[in-house]
């Protein structure tokens with residue numbers, strides 16, 4: 605690689621309930637280079653709530669971005685200052701969430717209809733901090749599905765100083781579809797992200813939605829600057845294992861699955877001492893052995909409620925013995941789920 609790869613070349617998507625600090629710590633054992641995102645935190649929760657509970661993270665998680673939801677420029681600027689003070693590498697504004705709760709607050713995907721409001725928010729954040737301010741958005745909302753709609757949105761927000769756009773390449777249908785349906789039913793149109801990359805060559809355009817596997821990622825990277833992977837990364841995290849070498853040209857040795865598991869067990873033991881029970885962490889790594897013999901037994905044991913009060917080292921020993929035993933008895937490799945099969 606002749607110039608250093610873009611810091612946005614590969615990332616794991618922000619996912620509510622899922623990409624908490626423990627999940628990110630886990631992903632960071634598998635890839636040193638991919639950018640990681642928090643779940644969306646509203647600017648109001650940061651202003652009025654317990655900011656430390658939302659913002660604390662482990663230095664090992666870098667590079668890590670805080671995703672915020674909101675629309676008021678002062679509140680967003682305040683959130684950006686907190687993000688910078690806590691050491692985040694980026695603050696990302698959510699303009700893609702279709703949930704009704706978010707629509708009532710008039711942010712998330714409905715902000716795509718208000719590019720001036722987004723531009724004002726971006727400008728306020730840019731004025732407040734030195735870290736990059738980015739925007740994650742959809743390609744349309746409801747009947748606004750023309751290319752001109754998303755092009756003008758990106759153009760207006762770019763004029764306010766946003767240089768990185770993460771494009772979830774489907775529309776948000778705000779009438780009558782649940783958030784889950786809104787991640788599956790509106791068709792993916794990657795060509796819209798590709799056209800944005802051609803029309804705005806100075807911007808960093810990251811494509812997101814339904815992508816998994818090195819071949820699909822590589823094909824997208826011929827057209828855009830980066831790829832963000834969500835559900836597939838969560839359910840089949842070992843996909844991330846080849847990213848540093850293949851997509852960042854980073855040939856430093858990587859951990860094997862066993863070593864990642866060991867690192868997680870040590871982490872869970874440390875967290876237990878700090879009052880975090882291991883099941884709250886282990887739930888994020890259940891896909892670690894996907895696609896290998898014995899994975900199903902391993903996963904069952906790590907999610908077995910009867911083991912919840914056991915020390916984590918003991919659960920690890922039981923789960924590993926069960927995995928190896930099942931493999932020795934010739935258990936079939938459970939196939940890694942495909943993104944379209946994942947019911948999330």
Ligand SMILES: Cc1cc2nc3c(=O)[nH]c(=O)nc-3n(C[C@H](O)[C@H](O)[C@H](O)COP(=O)(O)O)c2cc1C
Nearest residue numbers: 617618619620643644772813814815833834835948
């Ligand atoms: C459980 C779940 C929670 C999500 N929460 C967020 C969120 O907080 N902020 C956001 O921008 N997108 C959120 N998303 C959307 C993802 O970031 C991503 O755009 C979407 O899942 C499409 O990518 P994928 O097909 O690779 O999963 C969420 C998705 C899922 C499955």
